[in-house]
Amino acid sequence: MRIGVAIDAAVDVPQDFVERNGVAVMxxxxxxxxxxxxxxxxPAEILRFRDQKLGxxxxxxxxxxxxxxxVQNLFLGRMVKDYDCVVCLTIMATRSPIHDNVIKASFAILKNYRPIREAAGISGPFLMRVVDTRNIFAGSAPAVAEAVRMIQAGKSPAEVRERAAHIADCSYGYMLPRDLNYLRSRARSKGDRSVSFLSSMLxxxxxxxxxxxAHRGETGPVGKVRGFEHGAQVLFEYAAKRVQAGLLVPCLSLSYGGELDEMRNLPGYTALTRICGDAGVEMLETPMSITGMVNVGEGAMTLGFASEEHVAEF
Structure with missing residues (x-):
């Protein structure tokens, strides 16, 4: 059975990962x-956004x-012919309507795919499996990476979906914003009062x-640091400890709202790279999506991994 993967654009995974694994992007x-x-x-469109200085x-x-x-057009135009099943992974349903849109579209897709496949000389049914990663940006990447790994291992659609959903429940996404005023203004424009005026000013x-x-569909603060560079070091050191403790998926995802070399020059990055290498953990690094930069500001960083439940200590 040919099983494919589709994600929405706010799931931060590297472009070479997308191309290498034939991942469709909504x-x-x-x-x-x-x-x-x-x-x-x-990447060209992300660069165009940054070059316009619109942050x-x-x-x-x-x-x-x-x-x-x-979603219907994407699937009926291409996906139902290229695959026999597609696993769709979206950012948390509590933050975006895309998950609900995919669910709604699936009814029409599953109702109308047969003539399209028959005209292409393809027999057999077409299946869709939709997974809410319950996370955002780099925090959604571990579930995607695990779905791809399960497909490559020859697992069934049911096994892929079940495992991806389990990893979604065990995924932790962390974000370090660079500009609190921007974050507050953007949150207020969307009706989110989680970043107060006083706290942003202070x-x-x-x-x-x-x-x-971000964890299991909820987002909130778990610590505070003085200065972005110091915050990056704290977050990198924390991630290194989780890597050493053992991850459920051998990958650590990073996204950054700017040039990746800027992130790689932050304190703690080199040590994290070495620890991931020693543990056989792949680092999935990517520029943050345009959607991510619009929502949390340019220069922000997000980090994601899947692990056993634990208490975050910063």
Missing amino acids: PITVKVDNHRFKDDRD SRSQSAETEPSSVED GTALDIKPILR
């Missing part, structure tokens, strides 16, 4: 002032995840940065 449309971007994880003007940007019709004045965590 795009997100981003509108900033008079500028329009198609966020489909294309400071993106608080009121509009984002439009793939609609029900868009944070900016004292250079205090929160460490935010």
Whole structure:
């Protein structure tokens, strides 16, 4: 059985991972002032966004995840012919409508695929499996990596979905923002009051940065640090300890809202790289999606891994 993988554009995985594994990307449309971007994880489009210097003007940007019709067109136009089953992994349903859109689209896809496959000379049914990664950005990557690994190991669609859902429950995504004022403004524009005016003002004045965590569909602060570089070091050292304790999926994902070399020059990165290498853990590094930069600000960093339940200590 030919099993494929589809993700939405806000799932931060490297472009070479997408291309190497034939992962389909469900795009997100981003509108900033008079500028329009198609966020489909294309590095050229991400670079175009950064080159436009729109980061400071993106608080009121509009984002439009793939609609029900868009998902139907993607699957009926291509996926039902290329695969016999597709596992769709989306960022947390509590933060984006894309998961619900895929679920709704699946009804029409499963109702209308047969004539398309028959015309292409393909027999047999087509299946869809939809997984809420219950995480965002780099935090969604471990479930995607595990789904790909299970497919390559010849597992059945049911086994792939069950394992991906389990990894989603065990995934931890951490974010270190660079600009608290931007984060607050963007959150308020979306009706999210989680970053108060007072805390953002104090944070900016004292250079205090929160460490935010996404886990099982919820996001919130789990620590605070002084200065972005120090925060990166704290987060890298924490991730190194989790790697040494053992991960459920042998990968650590990183996304950064800027040039990756900037992230690689942050304190603690080199040590983390060495520890991952010693443990046989692959580092999946990628520029943050346009959607991610619009929502959390340029220069922010996210980190994700899957592990046994534990208490975050910062």
